[in-house]
Amino acid sequence: MDYKILWDSNVILDLLLLRTKDNPYVFEIEKYVSDNKIPIYISSSQLQNIKFTLSEHLKNANINANVNDILRRFVETHDVRVLKTPSYIDIDKLYSDDDIENELIRLTAETFDLYILTRDEKFLETVKKKGIHPKDFISFISNGNEKQKINMLDLTRETLYIYHKIEKNMDKVIKESNFILGPEVKQLEEKTANYLGVKHCIGCSSGTDALVLSLRALAIKLKGKEYFDKTDEIITTPFTFTATGDAILRAAATPVFIDIDLDTYTIDTSKIKEYLKTSKNVVGIIPVHLYGHPANMDEIMQIAKEYNLFVIEDVAQAFGGMWDNKKLGSIGTTGCFSFFPSKNLGGFSDGGMVSTNDDELAEVIRMLIKHGGKDKYNVDHMGYNARLDTLQAAIILAKFDIIDDFNERRRKIAKLYTETLKEIQWLKTPIEKEKAYHVFHQYTILLKNKNREELQEKLKQKGISTMIYYPYPLHKMKVFINNGMKVYGDLQNSEFAAKNVLSLPIEPLYDEEIINKVLESFNVLSER
Amino acid sequence: MKIKAKRTKDGFFIPLIDQLKDKEEIIVEIYEEPSKTEFVEFLYKIYDGKDNISKFSDEEMLNEALREKYGL
Numbered sequence: 001m002d003y004k005i006l007w008d009s010n011v012i013l014d015l016l017l018l019r020t021k022d023n024p025y026v027f028e029i030e031k032y033v034s035d036n037k038i039p040i041y042i043s044s045s046q047l048q049n050i051k052f053t054l055s056e057h058l059k060n061a062n063i064n065a066n067v068n069d070i071l072r073r074f075v076e077t078h079d080v081r082v083l084k085t086p087s088y089i090d091i092d093k094l095y096s097d098d099d100i101e102n103e104l105i106r107l108t109a110e111t112f113d114l115y116i117l118t119r120d121e122k123f124l125e126t127v128k129k130k131g132i133h134p135k136d137f138i139s140f141i142s143n144g145n146e147k148q149k150i151n152m153l154d155l156t157r158e159t160l161y162i163y164h165k166i167e168k169n170m171d172k173v174i175k176e177s178n179f180i181l182g183p184e185v186k187q188l189e190e191k192t193a194n195y196l197g198v199k200h201c202i203g204c205s206s207g208t209d210a211l212v213l214s215l216r217a218l219a220i221k222l223k224g225k226e227y228f229d230k231t232d233e234i235i236t237t238p239f240t241f242t243a244t245g246d247a248i249l250r251a252a253a254t255p256v257f258i259d260i261d262l263d264t265y266t267i268d269t270s271k272i273k274e275y276l277k278t279s280k281n282v283v284g285i286i287p288v289h290l291y292g293h294p295a296n297m298d299e300i301m302q303i304a305k306e307y308n309l310f311v312i313e314d315v316a317q318a319f320g321g322m323w324d325n326k327k328l329g330s331i332g333t334t335g336c337f338s339f340f341p342s343k344n345l346g347g348f349s350d351g352g353m354v355s356t357n358d359d360e361l362a363e364v365i366r367m368l369i370k371h372g373g374k375d376k377y378n379v380d381h382m383g384y385n386a387r388l389d390t391l392q393a394a395i396i397l398a399k400f401d402i403i404d405d406f407n408e409r410r411r412k413i414a415k416l417y418t419e420t421l422k423e424i425q426w427l428k429t430p431i432e433k434e435k436a437y438h439v440f441h442q443y444t445i446l447l448k449n450k451n452r453e454e455l456q457e458k459l460k461q462k463g464i465s466t467m468i469y470y471p472y473p474l475h476k477m478k479v480f481i482n483n484g485m486k487v488y489g490d491l492q493n494s495e496f497a498a499k500n501v502l503s504l505p506i507e508p509l510y511d512e513e514i515i516n517k518v519l520e521s522f523n524v525l526s527e528r
Numbered sequence: 529m530k531i532k533a534k535r536t537k538d539g540f541f542i543p544l545i546d547q548l549k550d551k552e553e554i555i556v557e558i559y560e561e562p563s564k565t566e567f568v569e570f571l572y573k574i575y576d577g578k579d580n581i582s583k584f585s586d587e588e589m590l591n592e593a594l595r596e597k598y599g600l
Contacts, residue, residue, distance in 0.1 A: 077567040
């Protein structure tokens with residue numbers, strides 16, 4: 001559950017000094033937070049005060065103990081997280097009768113909407129509903145559990161999890177003020193290239209732009225023209241986010257929509273083969289690793305080789321995913337990543353990355369992100385202003401260190417879901433193909449003869465969010481109908497999926513207790 | 529109200545104090561001390577088995593320490 005509680009110094013000192021007379025609840029609270037791995041948040045301004053006061057108490061009580069040992073043990077045995085005390089305290093407080101330490105704690109708590117655990121009655125009056133007295137701690141936690149809403153994601157929780165690293169990286173960018181293509185962009189590009197095992201990674205402004213840039217660079221390289229011709233066909237799936245198809249239109253080519261298989265929701269390679277027998281105009285394929293599950297890259301690369309096609313992997317939802325132990329984004333001609341905040345690896349705004357082993361493509365993409373030239377005052381191509389922001393790169397770099405752990409957490413949650421949900425007859429759980437390493441950007445079930453909207457509403461009443469990715473297949477959208485598209489076959493799997501998929505909450509930091517709540521709701525609904 | 533009950537051969541003996549004289553029945557709530565964590569045991573060990581080791585409040589302690597530090 002979501003326990004965001006900042007401990008006032010008096011409660012921390014109650015624990016460190018075993019002050020059961022002043023705080024009879026302190027052992028119970030400490031045991032509860034230890035057993036349930038609940039974080040203890042502290043504002044950085046408290047640290048010196050806690051250490052100094054503890055030291056003086058021990059000295060006065062003639063206790064010959066090392067303060068550093070006590071504090072080290074405290075940190076080692078608890079999930080202690082230090083948050084930066086904000087600098088924006090109203091300076092007038094300095095010459096008012098207000099307690100400045102309390103005000104700094106209050107401001108810190110307010111930053112991330114934390115509660116404050118304190119037995120300072122005056123402070124409790126000031127912070128009102130955001131204050132918790134130690135005597136109310138256990139009931140607060142129990143009530144919180146009952147009322148907790150389960151959202152698809154909890155980005156605040158994720159940010160708090162590694163905020164110290166994010167903050168440090170952000171402070172460095174602000175200090176150096178190198179906001180456009182600063183060193184963090186290069187560091188992230190190198191780190192991602194290393195992680196994927198590719199020669200080049202180029203940061204850009206979004207996952208959508210990563211696709212457009214790849215296509216534009218391929219048109220320049222393969223055709224010697226800025227854009228593709230409308231007769232050039234690029235195969236992709238209609239069951240994806242608009243950007244995949246939209247990028248093809250923006251590169252002036254024709255999207256050819258080919259159906260998906262209903263096991264993985266990725267493009268059906270047998271249908272690609274069928275279509276290629278009917279058209280000589282296909283220049284490339286954009287497989288989408290939807291929900292974090294890889295498309296069949298063995299088949300796709302084999303087809304590409306046979307027909308001399310480029311392959312652009314849409315990896316927006318699958319950072320860290322693998323096919324046959326190869327990282328997604330390292331197999332095709334280029335890989336296109338998104339750092340949209342809700343992605344497995346996300347920033348605080350839009351951002352993207354193109355990966356490639358092709359030197360020429362890398363060079364052209366580097367030009368295209370900066371208006372189209374190596375020299376921005378003398379350009380060669382019709383480029384974009386599509387750079388990756390330095391601040392975003394700094395944030396993503398901080399989060400990079402936990403991506404593998406977070407992907408593993410997602411897989412663990414997916415396993416929990418599947419173990420129970422596979423028993424329910426009216427739904428189909430996601431699968432993982434033998435060569436796939438699924439990173440579960442979404443945990444998406446397929447409903448069979450079940451009213452999706454009703455189910456969503458019932459889950460909503462129980463405080464459980466769900467989402468539909470995606471309610472409309474691309475070939476049903478005006479933008480594609482009006483701007484030239486081709487479809488192969490009846491695309492019935494895509495249409496069926498659009499009508500029947502439902503994605504469940506999959507936040508890497510959700511524990512088993514939360515996932516079990518979702519599962520309990522499903523159990524109750526299936527008994528009816 | 530808290531009353532100390534002593535163990536006897538047959539159970540616990542609760543003395544009939546004034547407040548209980550008119551009662552036919554009372555409910556006894558059994559409160560169990562929570563088991564201590566490894567960290568609390570560690571503190572007990574270094575404080576020679578004692579708790580509540582300081583007689584002063586944090587404010588008193590700070591005031592005194594600061595006075596000493598700045599020679600006030």
